[in-house]
Amino acid sequence: MNRYPLWKNLLILAVVLVGLLYALPNLFPQDPSIQIKGTRENPVTEASAAEISAALENAQVPVKAIEPMEGDKLLVRFRRPSEQLRGSEVLEQTLSDRYNSALTTSPDLPGWLKALGAEPMFLGLDLRGGIYVLIDVDMDAAVDQALERYTGDMRTELRKQKVRYLTITRDAGRIAVRFKDEASRDEARKVIHREFRDLTLEDGEDKGNYFVYASLPPQAQQQVKDFALEQNITTLRNRVNALGVAEPIIQRQGDRRIVVQLPGAQDPARLKELLGATATLEYRLVDTEHDVQDALDGRVPVGSALYKERDGKPILLNRRVIVTGDQITDASAGFDQRSGSPAVFVNLDGQGARRMRNVTTENVGKPMAVVFIESRTVTRMVDGKPVKDRVRTEEVISVANILEPFGRRFQTTGLDSSDEAHNLALLLRAGALAAPIEIVEERTIGPSLGQDNIDQGFESVLIGLALVVVFMGLYYRVFGLVADVVLVMNLVLIVAVLSMLQATLTMPGIAGIVLTVGMAVDANVLIFERIREEIRNGSSPQASIHAGYDKALSTIVDANVTTLIAAIVLFSFGTGPIKGFAVTLFIGILTSMFTAILGSRALINLIYGGRRVAKLAI
Amino acid sequence: MAKAQTRKELNIDFMGKRYIAAIASGVALIICLLSMLFRGFEFGLDFTGGTVIELGYQNPVEIADVTGTLADNGFPDAIVQYFGSRTDILIRLPPRPEGEGSSSQLSDRLVRILGQSAGHDVQVRRVEFVGPQVGEQLREQGGLAVLFALIGILIYVAFRFEWRFAVGAVAALVHDVIFTVGMFSIFQIEFDLTVLAAVLAVIGYSLNDTIVIFDRIRENFRKIRKGTVLEISNRSINQTLSRTIITSGTTLMVLLALYFLGGEAIAGFSLALIIGIVVGTYSTIYIATAIAVWLGISKADLVPSPVAKEGQVVDDRP
Numbered sequence: 001m002n003r004y005p006l007w008k009n010l011l012i013l014a015v016v017l018v019g020l021l022y023a024l025p026n027l028f029p030q031d032p033s034i035q036i037k038g039t040r041e042n043p044v045t046e047a048s049a050a051e052i053s054a055a056l057e058n059a060q061v062p063v064k065a066i067e068p069m070e071g072d073k074l075l076v077r078f079r080r081p082s083e084q085l086r087g088s089e090v091l092e093q094t095l096s097d098r099y100n101s102a103l104t105t106s107p108d109l110p111g112w113l114k115a116l117g118a119e120p121m122f123l124g125l126d127l128r129g130g131i132y133v134l135i136d137v138d139m140d141a142a143v144d145q146a147l148e149r150y151t152g153d154m155r156t157e158l159r160k161q162k163v164r165y166l167t168i169t170r171d172a173g174r175i176a177v178r179f180k181d182e183a184s185r186d187e188a189r190k191v192i193h194r195e196f197r198d199l200t201l202e203d204g205e206d207k208g209n210y211f212v213y214a215s216l217p218p219q220a221q222q223q224v225k226d227f228a229l230e231q232n233i234t235t236l237r238n239r240v241n242a243l244g245v246a247e248p249i250i251q252r253q254g255d256r257r258i259v260v261q262l263p264g265a266q267d268p269a270r271l272k273e274l275l276g277a278t279a280t281l282e283y284r285l286v287d288t289e290h291d292v293q294d295a296l297d298g299r300v301p302v303g304s305a306l307y308k309e310r311d312g313k314p315i316l317l318n319r320r321v322i323v324t325g326d327q328i329t330d331a332s333a334g335f336d337q338r339s340g341s342p343a344v345f346v347n348l349d350g351q352g353a354r355r356m357r358n359v360t361t362e363n364v365g366k367p368m369a370v371v372f373i374e375s376r377t378v379t380r381m382v383d384g385k386p387v388k389d390r391v392r393t394e395e396v397i398s399v400a401n402i403l404e405p406f407g408r409r410f411q412t413t414g415l416d417s418s419d420e421a422h423n424l425a426l427l428l429r430a431g432a433l434a435a436p437i438e439i440v441e442e443r444t445i446g447p448s449l450g451q452d453n454i455d456q457g458f459e460s461v462l463i464g465l466a467l468v469v470v471f472m473g474l475y476y477r478v479f480g481l482v483a484d485v486v487l488v489m490n491l492v493l494i495v496a497v498l499s500m501l502q503a504t505l506t507m508p509g510i511a512g513i514v515l516t517v518g519m520a521v522d523a524n525v526l527i528f529e530r531i532r533e534e535i536r537n538g539s540s541p542q543a544s545i546h547a548g549y550d551k552a553l554s555t556i557v558d559a560n561v562t563t564l565i566a567a568i569v570l571f572s573f574g575t576g577p578i579k580g581f582a583v584t585l586f587i588g589i590l591t592s593m594f595t596a597i598l599g600s601r602a603l604i605n606l607i608y609g610g611r612r613v614a615k616l617a618i
Numbered sequence: 619m620a621k622a623q624t625r626k627e628l629n630i631d632f633m634g635k636r637y638i639a640a641i642a643s644g645v646a647l648i649i650c651l652l653s654m655l656f657r658g659f660e661f662g663l664d665f666t667g668g669t670v671i672e673l674g675y676q677n678p679v680e681i682a683d684v685t686g687t688l689a690d691n692g693f694p695d696a697i698v699q700y701f702g703s704r705t706d707i708l709i710r711l712p713p714r715p716e717g718e719g720s721s722s723q724l725s726d727r728l729v730r731i732l733g734q735s736a737g738h739d740v741q742v743r744r745v746e747f748v749g750p751q752v753g754e755q756l757r758e759q760g761g762l763a764v765l766f767a768l769i770g771i772l773i774y775v776a777f778r779f780e781w782r783f784a785v786g787a788v789a790a791l792v793h794d795v796i797f798t799v800g801m802f803s804i805f806q807i808e809f810d811l812t813v814l815a816a817v818l819a820v821i822g823y824s825l826n827d828t829i830v831i832f833d834r835i836r837e838n839f840r841k842i843r844k845g846t847v848l849e850i851s852n853r854s855i856n857q858t859l860s861r862t863i864i865t866s867g868t869t870l871m872v873l874l875a876l877y878f879l880g881g882e883a884i885a886g887f888s889l890a891l892i893i894g895i896v897v898g899t900y901s902t903i904y905i906a907t908a909i910a911v912w913l914g915i916s917k918a919d920l921v922p923s924p925v926a927k928e929g930q931v932v933d934d935r936p
Contacts, residue, residue, distance in 0.1 A: 126883075134752065177696030267747065294909060374757070414747040442725075448674065463879060464872030509810055514876050515819060518869030521827070522861075523869075526830065527859045528812045551812050555833040559776055559826040565770045566822035570815065573763035578815045585819070594703040 001542045002609035004602055006334060012602050015594070016489060022496040023115060025120040030105040031064060032084035035246045036074040042098040044074050052076060052091065057377040059090040061524050064108075068408070075106055103264055104246035104283035121498045123263075124506035125443070127457075130263040131271055134441035139256045142228035142435035143173070143221055148328050150214070151175050153408075156350030157195050163188045166209070174215035175199075178475060185210040226257070227330070228435045233258055236275065254468060258437075268444050275437070278539050283323040286357070287316040303418050307371060309396045317369055317396070321357045327352030333421040339446060342421035345412045353408035367550040368413075370398045457510035464514050465491070468521055475526050482603045483524040484518035487593040493591040494584065503587075506580035516588030522559070523596035527552040531618055541613040549601055555595065560589050627786050628856040632903050633848050639904035645791060650800020655844065659803050662810025662886075665711040667750035669725055673732065674741035678704035687735045693728060702882055706743070736789045759812045764795065767821050775825075780831055780919050783831045786910035787828045790901040797901075798894040812887040820894030823869070827862060827902040828893050834858050835907070839917045847915060866899045 018616075035051065038044040049066050052074065053405055056063050064077040076091075078084040084103065093100050105128075107120050125132050151170050154177065158165055165188060166178040179185040189212050198220045204211035216224065229252060237250045238261060249261040263612035265271065287304040292314050293305050304316045330347040348356055360368075372395045400412050469487065494513055498505055531548030539547060567589065570582035608616070663670045681698050684707060688696040693711065701708040711724060725745045733740045768788055776784035798820055802809045834854040842850060871893065877888035 090808060136749070136751070186889060260625035272726075285702065302876045438749070439747070440752045442747040444742065444745040446674075446741060446743040448741065449672070453881065453883065456879060460876045460879040467871040467875060468868045471871065475864070507883055508815060508887065510810075511880070511887055514872050514880075515869070516684040518872035519823070519865075521868050522826065525861050526865045529858075529864075533857065551837075555830050558833060559829045562771055562774060562825045562829060563822035565774060566767050566818055566825075569763055569767040570818050573759050573766065574815070578811055578818075581812075581819075586824075 002545050002605050004605050004609075005209050007295075008598075009606075012598055015290050016492075016599075019489070019496040021113075021116065021147055022118050022499050023492045025107055025109055025118045026497060028107045028109055028120070028493055030120075031077040031108050032081045033078065033104050033106045034076045034084060034088055035069065035102045035104050036076065036091070036095075037102070038098075039221055040531045043072055044068075044099065048099070049074055051512070052095065054434075055094045055409075056087055059086070061087045061090055063087070077106065077108070102246040103559055105264075109580045119499060119502065121495065121505045122502045123450075124504045124509070125261060125263060125450075125456075126445050126507045127450050127454050127505065128263055129266070129445050129447035130261065131265045132262075132443040133260045133268075133271065133275075134253070135232075135257050135258040135260065135275070136438045137229055137232050137258065138436045138438070138441045139225045139228065143216065144170075145173060145435070146183070146216065146224045146329075147173070150199065153350040154192060154196065154214070156354070157191060158188055162192045163191055172215050176204075177214070178214045179210040182210050188212060222586060229258070230252055232437060234437065236260060237246050239275065240271075240472055257440075264447075266444070266446070268442060268455065272439070275439070282321045282325065282371045282373060283356070284321055284369050284371060285318040285363060285370050287318050288366060290316055292316050307369070307394060307396045309399070315369065315396055315399065317371065322368070323356055324350040327369060331425045333418065333425040335418070336411060336413075341413055342418040344412045344421050344425045345409065347409050350406070350408070356404060356410070357407035360402050360510060364402050364404060367399050367401050369396050371395070372397045453507050457507060461491075461510060461514050461517070465517055468517060471573075472521060472524075476524075477530070477616055478607065479524075479528050479604070482600050482607070483521060483528070483596075484601060486599040487517065487520055487522070488594050489599055490516065490588070490595040493595065497587045497591065498584070503583050505584070506581060508578065509580035509584040512581045512584030513588060516585065516592060519563070520588070520592035520596055523552075523556045523592065524600055526555055527596075527600070528618060531616070535616065535618075541608070541616045544603060544616065549597070553597065556593065560593055564589055628857070629853075630856060631852060632855045633852045633887040633908070635676045636904060636908040636911075639900075640908065642906055643901075644904060647793065647796055647800070647869055650796050650804065653800055653803040654796075657803050657806070659809045660806045661757075662808045663710070663746055663748050663753075664811040665753045665760075667753035669709075669711040669748075670744070670746045671709045671711075671725055671728060671742070672701055673707050673709070673729070674743050675705045675707070675736060676738055679707060679736070681707070683735075684709070684732065684778045687732060688728070691731045696728075713753075720866070756811065760811075763814070763818060764821070768792070771821070771825055775829070775832075779836065780915065782910050782913040782915045782919070783906075784830050785913060786906040786908075787825060787832070789909045790828055790898075790906035791821050791824055793901045793905045794820055794894055794898045797897045798890055801893050802890070807889065808886055810886060812884060812892045816890035816894065819891060820898055823891075823895055824898030824901060827865075827898060828906040830861065831855055831858050831902055831907060833911070835910075835915075836887075847911055847917075851911055855903055855907065862899060862902070868893055869895055 026409070034140045036044060036048075038048070042048075049068075053063065053066055056076070058616055062079065064079050066074060066076050075088065077613075078087055087103065088103060091099075095101075109118070136449075147170050151168055152177065153167050158168075164180070164184050168175065168177050168556075170176075177188060179188065185203070189203070192199070192212060192214060193201060196214070198216070199214040200217045202213040233250055233252060236258060238260070240250060241250045243488055245262045245265050247263055249263075251258070251259045253259045260271075261561050262271065281618075287301065290301045290304060292306075295301065295304070295316050296314055300306055301316070305319055307315050307317050309315055328351050329345060329349050330345075332345050334342065334343055334345055336343040373392065398412060455601060465487070469484045472483045476482065477481060491513070494516065498509075527548050530552045531544045534544035534547045535541070564586065567582050567586040570578055571586065574582055653834050680698065684698045685696065686692075688698070688709070695712055697710040699708050699710075702704065709728065711728075725747060729740065729742055729745075768791060771791065773783050774789045775787050795817055798817055799809075800812065801807070831854055834857055835851055838850045838857075842853075845853070873892050873895070875887050877885060877892060880888060
């Protein structure tokens with residue numbers, strides 16, 4: 001009696017071993033490190049590793065190791081944070097024009113553990129320090145802007161088609177076009193319907209005036225909003241990447257919010273500057289009549305300017321701008337209908353379309369370039385005083401030949417892959433923020449507070465655990481010790497699952513673990529009290545164990561399921577800190593059911609099972 | 619064996635005192651509700667919006683100096699207090715009306731001003747800025763979370779047991795929530811997001827307790843032929859009493875460790891749980907069970923006897 005079949009014991013053993021393995025990385029110290037990323041012109045290679053090593057050696061900064069990372073990056077490990085900071089300065093001075101570097105920490109894991117994909121828990125900003133910003137995107141403004149563009153386009157289109165109208169105004173979320181008579185109204189409606197298919201049209205009549213009301217149907221509005229949000233996220237991601245943060249997180253939250261998390265970043269002022277940057281696009285003709293080499297030698301022709309392509313190649317562009325980014329109303333990636341090759345479809349507003357048509361008609365067969373321009377305010381310290389500078393970066397993101405004249409809607413082909421098409425479309429849209437943003441929440445946690453939080457958190461977990469372990473051992477003796485073993489097992493499993501899922505561990509998350517420790521013993525208390533009861537009722541020791549586990553089971557499951565419900569509700573409603581708590585609570589309940597029911601039974605069976613027992617030490 | 623048999627089974631008459639308990643609970647709840655209505659809450663930054671800045675100085679500072687410096691520099695409404703030690707201070711700024719630098723830039727300016735007046739770099743340990751619209755949303759979400767947790771639990775318990783038990787359990791939970799939250803109102807302890815999380819954890823915990831006793835009542839209904847509902851309820855509570863005390867005890871031990879060692883950031887969280895677990899243990903016995911008994915739970919409701927039920931249906935026909 002009271003023996004588990006071999007497979008069950010092995011299964012439990014296997015789970016515990018896997019748990020130990022994946023919890024293991026958390027025990028390794030974190031090396032202060034610098035992550036080095038190449039740029040398009042300067043990818044990191046073996047040679048760069050040697051170069052970095054030489055630069056650091058030159059400056060007498062001791063390095064622990066330099067190793068390649070996924071995604072064309074190098075990781076430079078240091079032994080002490082002070083050496084990391086010095087190393088960072090050295091790299092900034094010597095290599096910053098070619099590589100981007102970011103401070104980070106990295107666990108020093110042996111190769112076999114890395115090969116298993118084991119990683120330590122992902123610490124939240126409150127534990128490692130960093131900046132958290134919640135950004136609200138003004139969606140009404142996005143829809144307004146869309147309507148404004150339609151208003152302009154409509155005006156142009158009606159004029160072009162020689163339809164007479166009195167006024168076009170935008171009021172209360174729709175466009176009202178006023179006419180003198182019914183005939184022109186009907187004609188206009190046909191034109192508008194043909195040219196602007198995504199608008200909902202409605203006729204109206206008021207005091208001898210005839211109206212067509214055009215509005216964006218809810219579906220189209222949603223599209224405009226989604227588009228605005230996606231575009232803002234892309235823009236913000238591009239900008240944040242310039243901050244030199246190792247693992248930035250930029251995510252959509254809900255309908256209109258964007259979360260930006262920068263672990264380890266310490267300068268919210270700089271982040272805000274960056275977020276406030278503006279960017280735009282320009283379409284220009286390529287100057288094919290002059291030689292680039294001449295321009296490079298300093299003889300730039302009048303009417304042209306020298307630019308750089310993304311791969312660093314110089315190119316001469318006409319000074320006259322055809323179309324700017326704010327005239328782009330939409331850009332999407334797709335495929336060319338004739339050739340099937342990847343393409344980007346661009347929509348221009350009325351004015352842009354007219355200019356584009358004129359220029360392209362005259363320049364069929366010639367190349368045209370897209371220039372990406374970003375300007376932002378940067379604060380520099382000059383003689384201890386902050387000085388604000390506007391920095392402007394310009395880059396040619398694409399060059400393509402004009403195949404035929406085009407206007408409002410055109411496509412750009414000659415791209416290598418659909419990925420590139422997608423990226424270009426995003427960039428075209430990401431040029432400027434689609435809608436104004438506002439920071440509605442900001443949390444900056446200094447690194448010292450983060451370390452304090454970790455220390456305090458672990459201290460309270462350990463002391464709470466120690467109290468419970470001592471009490472259980474004294475009160476339930478052998479059974480208590482079994483409960484203690486599975487309690488520690490439970491902690492190991494929680495840490496293992498958190499590490500495997502790479503769920504973010506926050507301070508409230510630690511509180512959740514502490515709470516689970518308190519509650520995890522509950523299942524064992526229920527079982528042991530049952531066993532005691534059975535003994536009091538005169539059952540044999542073996543029968544008491546069996547009945548104790550059996551009878552307590554439904555109670556334990558019921559009690560835990562209700563707590564699970566609470567955890568799930570917390571997770572779905574909570575943000576930030578609450579979510580962290582819910583995740584550990586949820587994982588903790590599941591692992592504690594496993595360890596407290598199966599794990600403790602396996603141990604009790606090993607101790608007492610299958611032999612004559614006169615008395616239980618409970 | 620001999621030792622076990624000499625141990626007398628506990629028989630405390632819990633149910634006999636249920637009216638006294640009902641009055642005590644009623645009075646406590648009314649006080650809590652009145653306080654919530656008239657005193658309101660000391661809501662934390664999460665709910666009110668505004669800015670909180672935690673700064674570390676190299677040497678101990680005087681609150682009055684900091685307040686003075688800030689008042690001279692356009693922050694007359696800043697509230698300054700020590701945070702943990704005399705070198706750490708916490709500055710609170712109420713939300714500003716829109717357009718008047720309501721954005722997070724305020725904090726940058728404030729830190730610069732204090733750094734200049736201190737004559738050395740003041741270490742920024744933490745800056746939190748919450749816009750007013752976010753605060754409002756969080757308040758709303760918090761209320762909804764409690765509501766949905768209660769509904770989910772009501773359904774689960776009704777499904778696993780019976781509606782009278784479900785009503786008893788949820789009544790006990792509402793009691794615990796009002797009491798815990800009420801304490802935060804009466805003593806004007808700061809109520810932030812983590813406290814809300816704790817309140818939800820209290821719901822889960824208190825329910826845990828209730829389920830254990832209900833489970834035993836159900837079992838005893840099936841097992842014990844004799845005895846009134848009251849007697850059986852009392853007996854069930856007594857049988858599970860040691861478990862109730864031990865589990866509450868171990869959980870409290872851990873929470874006390876968290877409260878005293880976990881740092882200021884989660885002190886409110888631990889306190890809410892400590893209050894909630896004490897009152898949750900009490901409410902399991904005196905609220906959940908008493909209400910289920912009062913609503914008229916009976917053996918017939920819980921003992922599955924399909925034959926008898928079929929008979930009833932036949933009998934009901936005219």
